Amino acid sequence: MGELVRLSGITKYFGALMANSSIDLKLHAGEIHALLGENGAGKSTLVKILYGLLSPDSGEIRINGEVVTLSSPREARARGIGMVFQHFSLFEDFTALENIAIPLEGAVADKALREKVRAKAEHFGLAIDLDRPVYTLSAGERQRIEILRALMQDPKLLILDEPTSVLTPSESEALFKTLDKLAAEGASLLFISHKLEEVRRLCTAATVLRAGRVVAEADPRAVSARELAGLMVGDGVIDLRAAAAHSYGEAVLECTKLTVEAESIHGVRLSEASISVRAGEIVAIAGVAGNGQSELYAAISGEGGTVTSGTIRIAGRDVTAADINARRRAGAAFVPEARLGQATLPQTALSDNIVLSWHATEKIGGLFIDKGRLMDVAGDIIQRFDVRVPSPDPLAAQLSGGNLQKYIVGREVKRNPKLIVIDQPSWGVDARAATHIRQTLIDLAGQGTAVLVITQDLDEALMLADFIVVMREGELSPAQRVHDVTREAIGMMMTHREHGEGAHI
Amino acid sequence: MIDTLPLIIATVMTAATPLLIAALGEHVVERAGILNLGVEGMMIVGAATGFAVAVLTDSSVVGLLAGALAGMALSALFGVMVVFFATNQVATGLALTILGLGLAGLIGQDFVGQPRAAIPPIEIPVLKDIPLLGKAIFTGDVVFFLSLILIVLVAFVLNRTRIGLLLRSVGENHVSAHALGLPVRKLRFWAILFGGLMAGLAGAYLSLIYTRFWSPGMSAGRGWIALALVVFAAGHVWRLVLGSYLFGGITVAQLHAQAGAIALPSQLLSALPYLMTIAALLVLSLSGRKGAGAAGSLGQPFVPER
Numbered sequence: 001m002g003e004l005v006r007l008s009g010i011t012k013y014f015g016a017l018m019a020n021s022s023i024d025l026k027l028h029a030g031e032i033h034a035l036l037g038e039n040g041a042g043k044s045t046l047v048k049i050l051y052g053l054l055s056p057d058s059g060e061i062r063i064n065g066e067v068v069t070l071s072s073p074r075e076a077r078a079r080g081i082g083m084v085f086q087h088f089s090l091f092e093d094f095t096a097l098e099n100i101a102i103p104l105e106g107a108v109a110d111k112a113l114r115e116k117v118r119a120k121a122e123h124f125g126l127a128i129d130l131d132r133p134v135y136t137l138s139a140g141e142r143q144r145i146e147i148l149r150a151l152m153q154d155p156k157l158l159i160l161d162e163p164t165s166v167l168t169p170s171e172s173e174a175l176f177k178t179l180d181k182l183a184a185e186g187a188s189l190l191f192i193s194h195k196l197e198e199v200r201r202l203c204t205a206a207t208v209l210r211a212g213r214v215v216a217e218a219d220p221r222a223v224s225a226r227e228l229a230g231l232m233v234g235d236g237v238i239d240l241r242a243a244a245a246h247s248y249g250e251a252v253l254e255c256t257k258l259t260v261e262a263e264s265i266h267g268v269r270l271s272e273a274s275i276s277v278r279a280g281e282i283v284a285i286a287g288v289a290g291n292g293q294s295e296l297y298a299a300i301s302g303e304g305g306t307v308t309s310g311t312i313r314i315a316g317r318d319v320t321a322a323d324i325n326a327r328r329r330a331g332a333a334f335v336p337e338a339r340l341g342q343a344t345l346p347q348t349a350l351s352d353n354i355v356l357s358w359h360a361t362e363k364i365g366g367l368f369i370d371k372g373r374l375m376d377v378a379g380d381i382i383q384r385f386d387v388r389v390p391s392p393d394p395l396a397a398q399l400s401g402g403n404l405q406k407y408i409v410g411r412e413v414k415r416n417p418k419l420i421v422i423d424q425p426s427w428g429v430d431a432r433a434a435t436h437i438r439q440t441l442i443d444l445a446g447q448g449t450a451v452l453v454i455t456q457d458l459d460e461a462l463m464l465a466d467f468i469v470v471m472r473e474g475e476l477s478p479a480q481r482v483h484d485v486t487r488e489a490i491g492m493m494m495t496h497r498e499h500g501e502g503a504h505i
Numbered sequence: 506m507i508d509t510l511p512l513i514i515a516t517v518m519t520a521a522t523p524l525l526i527a528a529l530g531e532h533v534v535e536r537a538g539i540l541n542l543g544v545e546g547m548m549i550v551g552a553a554t555g556f557a558v559a560v561l562t563d564s565s566v567v568g569l570l571a572g573a574l575a576g577m578a579l580s581a582l583f584g585v586m587v588v589f590f591a592t593n594q595v596a597t598g599l600a601l602t603i604l605g606l607g608l609a610g611l612i613g614q615d616f617v618g619q620p621r622a623a624i625p626p627i628e629i630p631v632l633k634d635i636p637l638l639g640k641a642i643f644t645g646d647v648v649f650f651l652s653l654i655l656i657v658l659v660a661f662v663l664n665r666t667r668i669g670l671l672l673r674s675v676g677e678n679h680v681s682a683h684a685l686g687l688p689v690r691k692l693r694f695w696a697i698l699f700g701g702l703m704a705g706l707a708g709a710y711l712s713l714i715y716t717r718f719w720s721p722g723m724s725a726g727r728g729w730i731a732l733a734l735v736v737f738a739a740g741h742v743w744r745l746v747l748g749s750y751l752f753g754g755i756t757v758a759q760l761h762a763q764a765g766a767i768a769l770p771s772q773l774l775s776a777l778p779y780l781m782t783i784a785a786l787l788v789l790s791l792s793g794r795k796g797a798g799a800a801g802s803l804g805q806p807f808v809p810e811r
Contacts, residue, residue: 053684073686089681091674092801102674103685108667 003065004029004188005050005081005157010059012045019045021212022059027157032179032189034199034220036232037209038430040400043192044086046209047159050190051083052076077103082155084146086162086192090134092266097130100149121148124178135266139288140171140495147178158182159190164198166289166456169491176202194431195459196225208232233431240438240463243446248466249279250316252331252419252450253300258310260292260299268292270299272310273476275469277419277450282441283479284453284461287471287494293454294337296471297423300452301334302327315418325360331418333357335408337427339401343408346397350389351378353396354411361415377414385410386436402433409437419450426460438464458490470494513757518645519715521753522652523548523707527731528738528745529652529659530703535735536663537696538676538802542598543583544704545728546605551576551708553613556719560616565624569648569709576705577698579605584697588690591806602728610721621717648710655703660742672696676800679807689807704728726779733782739798748785755781 005027012020020042027033037043048054050061052070060067063079070076073083090099100117101107114130121128126144134142143163150158160179164172179202183189193199199206200220208216208231216231253276260270270292277283287293299305300312302324311320314330324334334357336342344353351374358364364373375393382389385406390398399407405425412420425441426434441464445451454471455461461468462482470477470493477493527544534541555572559565583601586592627650629643663669675682675692683689711727712719730752738745759774 052686073684077686085684089678089684091677091681093677094674098670101670102682102687106667108665108670 034203034206080156082150284465292474328360333412333417344396381410525749527707530700534700543601546602547704548708551705553609555709556712572709573706580701
C-alpha cells in the first residue's frame with residue numbers, strides 16, 4: 001500500500017542530551033507499525049515531534065510526499081494525525097463527552113456531537129457512557145475515550161503511546177480488535193509498546209530505537225520476542241535467576257481485615273483487606289492502577305491512610321497505630337511509587353538522601369550528621385547496585401529513573417530489612433534496570449526477607465512472585481500460588497466487573 | 506418597617522454588586538487555573554482611577570470605564586508575570602495587592618474628599634410600578650443591571666460555549682490541554698484580563714456609585730471577600746450570586762444594627778462580614794471535600810516544553 005508518512009533525518013536535542021539522532025521512519029496506509037525501544041530510547045520524543053508537540057532541530061516530515069511543518073498538535077490533527085497518550089490526557093472532572101469535544105474544532109458537548117460520537121463508538125465497538133465524569137471510570141474506559149476522541153477526526157495516522165500498559169489482558173484484546181478494524185479501513189497506526197508478545201500479535205512492521213537512533217527494522221511476525229528484546233537492549237538480554245530452594249518462615253507482615261478510607265475524592269476505599277507475607281516469600285499484588293493500591297501502600301507503610309478497622313503486624317508487633325519510623329524499627333523497609341519527592345528529595349545529594357530512611361534505625365551521627373559515613377554508604381550502594389552516576393555524589397534528580405530506583409532499592413536493602421514493601425518497582429524503568437531490581441528482590445527473598453510487591457505489570461507479578469493476590473475495587477483476593485494460576489485467569493480477576501459492561505462490544 | 510424595605514433591598518444590592526462583579530471576574534480566572542490574589546489591589550486602583558477620571562472628565566460613566574481599564578492594565582502586569590514568566594501566583598498576587606494599594610493612593614491624592622453626584626438610576630418601565638419590590642429591584646444603577654447580564658453571560662459562556670469549554674480544560678489540567686494543542690497561556694492571559702476588567706469595574710463602582718467619594722483604602726478588604734466568595738462558590742455561578750447577596754445583606758444589616766438598638770460594640774459588627782468570610786471558608790474546608798470544585802491545575806505554573 002501507499003506510503004503515508006515519511007520521517008527523514010529527525011534530530012532533537014534537549015540541551016546537551018541527544019534524544020533523537022537522524023531518525024528515518026516510513027509508515028504505510030493500512031499498516032500497524034511498532035516503535036520499539038527501552039525507556040529513554042527516544043520513542044516519546046519522536047512521536048511528540050510527529051504530533052507537533054516538539055519541533056525537531058533538523059530533519060523533515062513528509063505526509064503524502066509533501067514536506068510539512070507541524071508546529072502544534074492542531075496542525076498535526078489537521079493533517080490527519082491523531083494521538084492516544086500513555087498517561088491519559090483526559091480531564092478528570094469533565095464528562096466523557098466534554099473530553100471528546102475539547103480538541104474538535106468548533107465543537108461543544110451538545111446533542112449533535114453526542115449523536116456523532118455514538119455512531120463512531122458503535123462503528124468501532126467502543127462501549128462508553130458519555131455522561132459520566134472521567135474520574136469515575138476505569139483505565140480501560142478512559143482509554144476508550146482517548147481513542148474515540150482521536151477517531152472523531154478520522155485520522156489517517158493514529159499514534160498510540162504504550163496503550164496497553166494500564167490495561168488488563170481482556171481490555172487489551174478488545175483494543176486490538178478496534179485497531180485491526182482501523183487498519184483494515186486504511187489508516188496507518190504507530191504502536192509504541194514494551195510488550196513484545198503484543199507487538200508480534202498486532203504489528204506488521206517494526207522500527208527499533210536505541211539511544212536515540214534507529215538500530216533495526218524488522219517484521220515482528222517473523223522474529224521471536226527474544227530477538228526483538230535483543231535488538232532493543234543491545235548486548236543480549238539477561239534472564240532472571242531463581243533463588244536457591246528455601247523454605248518460608250514465620251509471617252513477617254500480617255494485615256488482618258484492614259479497612260482504610262479513600263485518600264481523596266478520586267481514591268478507593270479498602271475494605272477488610274487481609275494479606276500476609278512470610279519470611280523468604282515474595283507476594284505480588286496485581287491489579288489495574290487506581291483500585292486501592294496507593295491506599296494500601298500508605299496504610300502498610302504508615303505514611304498515611306486512615307485505618308478505621310483491622311490490624312497491621314510487622315514481625316509480630318502490632319503497628320496499626322505506629323508511624324513509619326516505628327515500622328522501620330520493627331524491621332520493615334519501604335520503597336514508594338514516586339521516586340522523586342517521596343523516596344528521595346530531588347535537589348539533594350544521593351548521600352544526604354540516605355538519611356531519609358536510615359535515621360530511624362541506623363547510627364548516622366550524633367548532634368551532627370556523619371557526612372563521611374553517608375558518603376561511604378552511598379558509594380557502596382552505587383557500586384553494589386550498579387547505579388550509573390554522572391558524578392560521584394549527584395543530586396537525586398540528576399539520575400535517570402532506572403538508576404535512581406536501583407539506588408533507592410539499594411538504600412533499603414542495605415538496612416537488612418526483615419520485610420520490604422515496594423510499590424511499582426519498575427514503573428518507567430528501562431529493561432536492564434528492571435531486571436536488576438527484580439533480581440535483587442529475588443535474592444533478598446532467598447536470604448529470608450519477606451517481600452511484598454505492588455505492581456500494575458502482570459508479567460512482572462508472574463515472573464517475580466511465589467504467591468499472587470489480585471486487588472480490585474479496594475478488595476484483595478486470597479493469595480494463590482503462581483504456578484497454579486494462568487495469566488488469563490488473573491486477568492479475569494482483575495476486571496470481572498468490566499467484563500459485564502463490555503459485553504455488547 | 507414595610508416603608509423602609511425597598512430602601513433596604515436597594516442598599517443590599519448596592520453593597521452586593523461590587524462583590525459580585527469582582528468575584529465573577531476572579532471566578533473566570535480561577536476556572537482557567539490561575540489564582541490571582543491581587544483582586545484587592547486591582548479594585549482599589551479601579552476605584553481611584555475611576556474617581557479621578559470621572560472628576561476630570563465630569564462623567565461618571567467615563568470614570569467607570571476608566572476604572573475597569575485600570576484594573577485590566579494591572580492584571581496584564583500580573584498576567585505577563587505568572588503566565589509568561591511562570592512566577593509564583595500567590596507571591597505575585599500579593600505583590601499586586603500591595604502595589605495596587607500604593608498606586609491608588611498616588612492616583613487619588615488630589616481627589617480625596619471631593620463629592621460626586623449620583624448617576625441617574627435606570628428604571629424599568631411598568632415593572633418598577635410593582636408595589637413594594639418594584640422600586641427596589643427594577644430601579645437601579647447601570648452597573649447593577651450590567652451585573653445581572655454578566656451573571657448570565659459568565660455562566661453561559663463557561664458552560665455552554667466552546668471558548669468556555671477550552672477555558673475550563675486549561676484550568677482543569679494544563680498538561681493535557683497543552684498535549685491536545687490548546688493555547689494554554691493565551692487562554693489564561695485572556696481570562697486574567699477579564700478578571701482585571703471586572704475587579705477594576707467593581708472598584709470604580711465603589712467610589713462612583715456606592716460611596717461617591719474617594720478615600721485611600723476604601724476597598725476595605727472587599728477584594729479578599731470576593732476571593733473567598735469564589736472559593737465558597739466552588740465552581741457554581743449561582744452560589745457566587747447567593748454568596749454575594751448574603752454578604753451584601755450582612756454588610757447592610759451591620760450598618761443598620763450599628764445605628765439601631767443592638768447593644769454590641771460597633772467594631773464587632775463592622776467585623777461581621779470578615780468573620781463570616783472566615784466562617785464560610787472554614788465550613789467549606791471542614792466539610793471534607795478536599796479540593797472539590799477548584800480547577801485541577803489551580804495555582805500551578807505552566808511552562809511548555811518545546
